[in-house]
Amino acid sequence: MRGGARSTTGPRGSARLLPRKGQATGAATGPVVRALHTASPAFPRWLRRLEDRGEEQAGSAEQIVQKIIDDVRRQGDRALRALSRRLDGVDVPPGELAVGRDAMEAAFATLPPAQRAALRLAARRIRDYHRHQLEVSFRYRDSEGVWLGQEIRPLRRVGLYVPGGAALYPSSVLMNAIPARVAGVEQIVAVSPPHSGGEPAALLAAAWVAGVDTLFRVGGAQAIAALTFGTVSIPRVDKIVGPGNRFVATAKKLVSGRVGIDMIAGPSEVVVVADPSARADLVAADLLAQAEHGPDSTAICLTTSVRLAAAIERALASQLAELPRAALARQSLRAHGAIVVTRSLDEAIEIANRLAPEHLELAVRNPRQWLKRVHSAGAVFLGHWSPEAFGDYLAGPNHVLPTGGTARFGSPLGVYDFQKRTSVIEASATALRRLGPTVETLAAMEGLDAHGRAVTLRLAGGAGTSARRATSVSRVARRSKSD
Numbered sequence: 001m002r003g004g005a006r007s008t009t010g011p012r013g014s015a016r017l018l019p020r021k022g023q024a025t026g027a028a029t030g031p032v033v034r035a036l037h038t039a040s041p042a043f044p045r046w047l048r049r050l051e052d053r054g055e056e057q058a059g060s061a062e063q064i065v066q067k068i069i070d071d072v073r074r075q076g077d078r079a080l081r082a083l084s085r086r087l088d089g090v091d092v093p094p095g096e097l098a099v100g101r102d103a104m105e106a107a108f109a110t111l112p113p114a115q116r117a118a119l120r121l122a123a124r125r126i127r128d129y130h131r132h133q134l135e136v137s138f139r140y141r142d143s144e145g146v147w148l149g150q151e152i153r154p155l156r157r158v159g160l161y162v163p164g165g166a167a168l169y170p171s172s173v174l175m176n177a178i179p180a181r182v183a184g185v186e187q188i189v190a191v192s193p194p195h196s197g198g199e200p201a202a203l204l205a206a207a208w209v210a211g212v213d214t215l216f217r218v219g220g221a222q223a224i225a226a227l228t229f230g231t232v233s234i235p236r237v238d239k240i241v242g243p244g245n246r247f248v249a250t251a252k253k254l255v256s257g258r259v260g261i262d263m264i265a266g267p268s269e270v271v272v273v274a275d276p277s278a279r280a281d282l283v284a285a286d287l288l289a290q291a292e293h294g295p296d297s298t299a300i301c302l303t304t305s306v307r308l309a310a311a312i313e314r315a316l317a318s319q320l321a322e323l324p325r326a327a328l329a330r331q332s333l334r335a336h337g338a339i340v341v342t343r344s345l346d347e348a349i350e351i352a353n354r355l356a357p358e359h360l361e362l363a364v365r366n367p368r369q370w371l372k373r374v375h376s377a378g379a380v381f382l383g384h385w386s387p388e389a390f391g392d393y394l395a396g397p398n399h400v401l402p403t404g405g406t407a408r409f410g411s412p413l414g415v416y417d418f419q420k421r422t423s424v425i426e427a428s429a430t431a432l433r434r435l436g437p438t439v440e441t442l443a444a445m446e447g448l449d450a451h452g453r454a455v456t457l458r459l460a461g462g463a464g465t466s467a468r469r470a471t472s473v474s475r476v477a478r479r480s481k482s483d
Contacts, residue, residue: 035339193219276308
């Protein structure tokens, strides 16, 4: 890369990558993004704070959200209308709350041909990918003659939350609804914040392509409450999926248990691991693609090259000047962004694993070689030709991903989120005679006499319980000796 940089220690001990004399910084008010080195004394504290970002981002909205939930539970549609007027500035009459399939199809017809084709192509790719996730029921008979199995059943009705604030997300409709359709869900309803001039055609068109049955013009915590408890207009659902702001996330957390939820989604985030083979302008573009979501988004680059780090910072400043959402992106980079110089790619991957990001890009030579070292990420993008934006729209895997470090234990939204599993057990009299005495022994160990008796009565065939227990103990003893 052109240019270069030297490392110096800032006032708080952070390693600041400063441009050489004559280089542009890209902003008169200071650096675009924080620059660190893993050898800096400040780095461990910064890393610990980033690891805890999920707690920091959660905020404290529970009191506000709980009141909204209570109002909707008590007053139903009337509360929804009042809250939409107060919070969204839109008065939605009861007769205009629902948007059906005919209106969705009409909206699709108004789109330019290129947009219709784009929605159809994205839907096909998402559908094809998620078909690979389908689980099937199974049955088998074990060595004792017991028939065992698992029934896979789709949920009957699910609710999709589609964000609709500063940006429009038809892609979220596709990503939420299509896996549900692949799973076989009977009824899919969506909710999205109302717009005073009617719902955007792109949103309705995406709902039509994805197979949404009805879209309700309500958003925020009140929409989550309506899906949980049901109102006259909005049916109660079995599960709620989809990302939203912190009020939506808090509402999902509070109603979890009364209704299923996919995850508590936080602000979008990306970690790019880059070696000297990466292009600074491409890395900068990928960081900005996350930063433009909003001021709470996280965009971090981990690189082994001081020269590349400096070039990325210059590219960020240059590209920011051309972005319509530059103010949001700049705020995000300054608050949550960073370019970190690491001592090795091994160290960069280990840091990435500790951060467990929503999106992880491996902008390195031989990315497949490094993939096996990654154990915590929502989605991994391999190589220089796999930008995270490709995954957002068209690649096929779901873009609803665990955030805030929850990729340590969480998974992307998928068909499995819309299916439930039921265990099946069928024992014959012969099988119970073989295995029942062990059940009696285990029940006695736990002091649960009724559990043991449920087996004892079957084995006794009407004989007295005491006699049966004595025989059971004798059988267990004989087995132990033979073993």
